[in-house]
Amino acid sequence: MIELNPMIIFVAAIFTNNMIFSNFLGMCSYIAVSKEISTSLGLGEAVTFVLACTSVINYLIYYYILVPLNLEFLRFIIFIVSIAAFVQLLEMILERYLPNLYYALGIFLPLITVNCAILGVSLFMIIRNYTFLQSFAFSIGAGVGWTLAIVALAGIRQRIKLDSVPVGLRGPGIALITTGLMALAFMGFSGIVQIQ
């Protein structure tokens, strides 16, 4: 593995290796929750925060517990359990100490457990052999990139709502085509930095 500066990974995760546009992760909530800018921004923030925390937790669990015990094949179960547990814990802490934030993010938190971007980032960092700092930069970049994508789509969808789209394409169909066009635009960034 070539040593990549965490900053490069961070930028690459936002633009050239965007979770949505090049890895297709977290598509379900991306299509479902992108009807309004404010809600999608809320979800994006929640996803970024959970991503940053769970990737750190999963990194530590994987390299300090699973690898020494030769239990790497259990990583799927362990990762999904640690993500679910973390989200549950976060929900309880927020409800107790930061009720305002809890009510702002409340409905999104349970959704996050099944967002494949979260599990995807944890799996990617293992497959690509990132170091601790690199994983952290990657997860934050992935979260920011995801937020950027969903907020941009929400903005476009608010305009599209007023247009006359063919009946069969209304809703998800046109959202997918829009995403395709956005992905084309994002391909223009691919010359800047590249991580595989």
Next chain:
Amino acid sequence: MKMSKYSPKKIMINGIWDENPVLKQLIGICSTLAVTNNCMNSLIMGLGLTFVTGLSSFTISLIREFTPKHVRMMVQVLIIAVYVIIVDIYLRAFMPELSKALGPYVGLIITNCIIMGRAEAYAQNNPPIPALLDGVANGIGYTLVLLAIAVVRELLAFGSLFGVKLLGDWWTTWTIAIMPPSAFFLLATLIWIAHNIQNKKGEVAK
């Protein structure tokens, strides 16, 4: 009376076409888009998902009477994860190259909404055998959509199907077809076609 509800044919048609998970319910599209850049990947991914959906629906249905309601999500996730691990280990042992090409997407079967969706919507309230059929039917529906997209993409991008060259050297390859945008466009087109066919049959448009 019971027969009609659990008739295998009806369950199959429901899962494959009428309620196709990808085209109608729009779930599980992450992997639909990611692995369809060539036919072999799509086929293996589809088979893997069919295996996991069928067996996890079966298992969940089998133990549904003994599962406390409030921990059922956790139980379901664990059951699904076990089957996904089996698929992953099998792929790594017997098809190492494919396993590498699919990368994290095999593990991501766990969070594929189709499986959880079937578990919640069907397996939780129905006997094991229909649940197994329902899971398999949905898996097949998913596989067919994957293949439909993959055939177009591989043909345009490489002029081949399943790695076999079909079009000669005169074919100008479309690099764009293996890039992410084409996946979005093709899936949208498929959804459009499916909507139109189903609406013509007199179904109510959403």
